[in-house]
Amino acid sequence: MAFKVAIFDWDGTLVDSVEHIAESLHQAATELGFPALERNAYRNIIGLGMVEALDMLYPGLSREQMTSIREGYARYFFAKATMPQNVFAGMADVLADLRTGGRGCAVATGKSRRGLEKALLTSELGQHFDLTRCADETRSKPDPAMLAEIVAFYGIEPHEAVMIGDTVYDMDMAQRLGMPAIGVEWGVHDREALGQFSPRAVVGSVKDLRFALGI
Known part of the structure; x- marks a missing residue:
């Protein structure tokens, strides 16, 4: 080629890193009271930007809700270095x-x-x-x-x-x-x-x- x-x-x-991303998204969302989704739902949005991914996972999020999930995700994700x-x-x-x-x-x-x-x-x-x-x-x-x-x-x-x-x-x-x-x-x-x-x-x-x- x-x-x-x-x-x-x-x-x-x-x-x-796919499973770690999926788990970090799951933890960040559920600790804020959002429903737990099937693991494949979290996996399927990997590759998108975070805003686009959260829009797909939890449609209708307010700016404040999205910020809270993103902050939680970062906390969980960065706890483990690549x-x-x-x-x-x-x-x-x-x-x-x-x-x-x-x-x-x-x-x-x-x-x-x-x-x-x-x-x-x-x-x-x-x-x-x-x-x-x-x-x-x-x-x-x-x-x-x-x-x-x-x-x-x-x-x-x-x-x-x-x-x-x-x-x-x-x-x-x-x-x-x-x-x-x-x-x-x-x-x-x-x-x-x-x-x-x-x-x-x-x-x-x-x-x-x-x-x-x-x-």
Whole structure:
């Protein structure tokens, strides 16, 4: 596959954090008296910006209620740092090999800037990325704004990059911009869901991802 830049989602793609996010959302909402939802409901919104995620989970929240849930979520989520052992096995090597091969690497995530900056440091992955974009500094997935900003930074066309992610929001975002995408099955959404957006490939292992990327 010919490309100049690989753009990665964070949670569920590079880092095994899906269950921790879901549990943090559950704890933050229920301690404020909001109903407990099925675990898959919390999982399904991972990848969206927090405002968009809470709008989907609990429609009609007031600004004060949303602020309270977000503060509770941050308290629970940041109680556990993202460490190198939380990075999916082999993904740090994928990033290193892409850089050695002269490809750019970037992140497009639904995380907040505060959350990503901490995770980049404690996961020890920060060294691999030229640029990172977060939902709270641009528009949330599946709007392709963050991908457009990344390709503009590199001075390339969308077809010269590839988006790698675990959610339909990643695949939809790439498709809207005309960017090739690769779905990974070890995160939130399954092969069938990811495949609805015509990615170049949906892979079930890091070995298969390496093959799809040609590294």
